[in-house]
Amino acid sequence: MATPYSRVLDLVKVQCRVFSMTFNPDRLRLGNKVLRQRLRGPTLAAWYPKKTVSFRDLQDAVKPLGLTTFDEAEDDREEAIQIAKLRGKGRPKKKRTAAESRSAKKKK
């Protein structure tokens, strides 16, 4: 014996209420598939690794307390610059005015 259609509809209605789905017997396009989709933003935004604490951060945190830190790499760099300056290989002086920069070009 075939079940009447109205009975099937009632069953679907109850099913939709229980599982909190939308009851849509006419199969209208209600766009609910958009609401069912999960948000992709958080996973996409987590692609690149987060910034970790660096020595520079530690230096910045300690400086206001009046403490000093020793950065060996920075120290080496400054020393190398001093040596280069003594050999006359330092950076050229910054030109402040337009006239100065023009005269520097002409000197050739």
Added chain:
Amino acid sequence: MSQFRSKKLDIGGFINARVIRDHTKRKVFEQYEPDRQALRYIIRNTSLPQRVRAQAQLQLSTMHAYTRPTQIKNRCVAGGIARSVFRNFRLARYQFRMQALAGELPGVRKASW
């Protein structure tokens, strides 16, 4: 666009301008995703008046390009390369090979038979 970029660098690993740009796009998309989905729902719901749906279409198309998911491109986190990036390792093929041969990727070994 610079109005979306964070004032302070908030990612580690390999950094170049393209990596920062892509990261900015990801964050902007995350921020605006609920708005986009709401508009998409209105557009796809045929029971709403046509005028409302057309307005939603217009609003969605006038949103900034950075809020669009199609702007996002997976880039290598160790080299910034956008081509041939393994999704599971987030590395491009060369960085993947280097790290795999160095034994830095658990469970990856060179095939030999």
